[in-house]
Amino acid sequence: MKKGTRIFLFVILAALALMLTPQHPYMEEDPEVKNEMLCVLYPDMHYGLNNALVQKFAYDLSIDAEVINAKPGANYLDSLRMHTVDLVIMKYNDSLERGGLMASRMFMDSTVWVTLNTSPQNMRTVNLWINDIEGSSYYDHTRRSLMKGRGGRSISQYDYLVKRNAARIGWDWRLVSAVIAAESNFKTWVQSNAGATGLMQVMPSEEYDADTLVDPAVNLAVGTFKLFKYQRTYLAMGADSSNSVKLTLAGYNGGQGRMKACVEYAQENGIDPTNWDEMAEILPVVCFHAGEQMVAYVNRVVDKYGEYCILYNY
Numbered sequence: 001m002k003k004g005t006r007i008f009l010f011v012i013l014a015a016l017a018l019m020l021t022p023q024h025p026y027m028e029e030d031p032e033v034k035n036e037m038l039c040v041l042y043p044d045m046h047y048g049l050n051n052a053l054v055q056k057f058a059y060d061l062s063i064d065a066e067v068i069n070a071k072p073g074a075n076y077l078d079s080l081r082m083h084t085v086d087l088v089i090m091k092y093n094d095s096l097e098r099g100g101l102m103a104s105r106m107f108m109d110s111t112v113w114v115t116l117n118t119s120p121q122n123m124r125t126v127n128l129w130i131n132d133i134e135g136s137s138y139y140d141h142t143r144r145s146l147m148k149g150r151g152g153r154s155i156s157q158y159d160y161l162v163k164r165n166a167a168r169i170g171w172d173w174r175l176v177s178a179v180i181a182a183e184s185n186f187k188t189w190v191q192s193n194a195g196a197t198g199l200m201q202v203m204p205s206e207e208y209d210a211d212t213l214v215d216p217a218v219n220l221a222v223g224t225f226k227l228f229k230y231q232r233t234y235l236a237m238g239a240d241s242s243n244s245v246k247l248t249l250a251g252y253n254g255g256q257g258r259m260k261a262c263v264e265y266a267q268e269n270g271i272d273p274t275n276w277d278e279m280a281e282i283l284p285v286v287c288f289h290a291g292e293q294m295v296a297y298v299n300r301v302v303d304k305y306g307e308y309c310i311l312y313n314y
């Protein structure tokens with residue numbers, strides 16, 4: 001038999017074999033991982049605090065959360081069973097343990113978070129998160145600010161000064177507040193071993209001595225101007241807004257001298273000095289323990305800013 005004929009017969013037989021082979025049943029592809037959560041919250045359930053906690057929970061899981069107000073008479077537990085909502089926050093009652101539902105442990109006057117019982121692992125995540133958050137300073141601060149008449153409208157007594165100075169340099173006032181929280185925790189009298197003073201831990205100079213820098217108005221004006229000046233350096237290098245802020249924060253914490261040394265090291269080694277993620281890797285290499293502290297400081301401020309954005313979303 002000629003070679004061409006053999007190949008032709010092989011192709012025919014292979015095609016017949018495929019036609020006669022039993023086919024597997026159709027299987028859908030794995031559904032996409034949900035990156036948002038729809039939550040129903042009853043108005044009488046410490047609305048402000050629970051809303052803040054849901055947003056914080058979603059933030060910690062790197063997803064988005066939409067909170068809707070429960071309407072009188074609507075059965076949101078049925079909505080939960082029909083997968084049209086993901087979470088219901090309400091008072092605990094025995095019926096929540098039936099009908100395919102699962103409630104979290106109780107907290108805040110018998111409040112529970114209710115989900116479907118098809119995924120116990122999800123409820124375990126919720127309960128562990130509640131355990132952690134209840135013992136945190138975030139929870140204490142949030143509860144005080146949202147449940148004692150302040151309505152979550154104030155981070156500190158210096159908000160008006162922070163907002164004025166933040167607007168002057170084009171920063172979100174909540175980000176400047178996060179810097180202050182990391183520097184002094186809003187204490188005007190704090191002074192470091194090196195002499196840094198006040199809310200933003202500004203070093204005294206010929207123009208401003210330590211006694212002057214205790215004044216919140218002076219301290220914030222000087223501190224925010226330093227942020228502005230540092231950021232201008234990184235913007236001129238080509239850094240975008242997000243990277244320039246993080247580079248600025250690192251310089252504010254560890255000094256521009258250390259940042260300059262890291263920029264030079266980056267340029268000599270083919271590393272982008274305007275990319276924070278790349279600079280964060282080399283800071284400990286160039287500046288050793290001080291570099292590690294600078295990276296940790298940036299992360300701390302960014303995390304606190306995220307919390308403030310959840311709490312003071314206006």
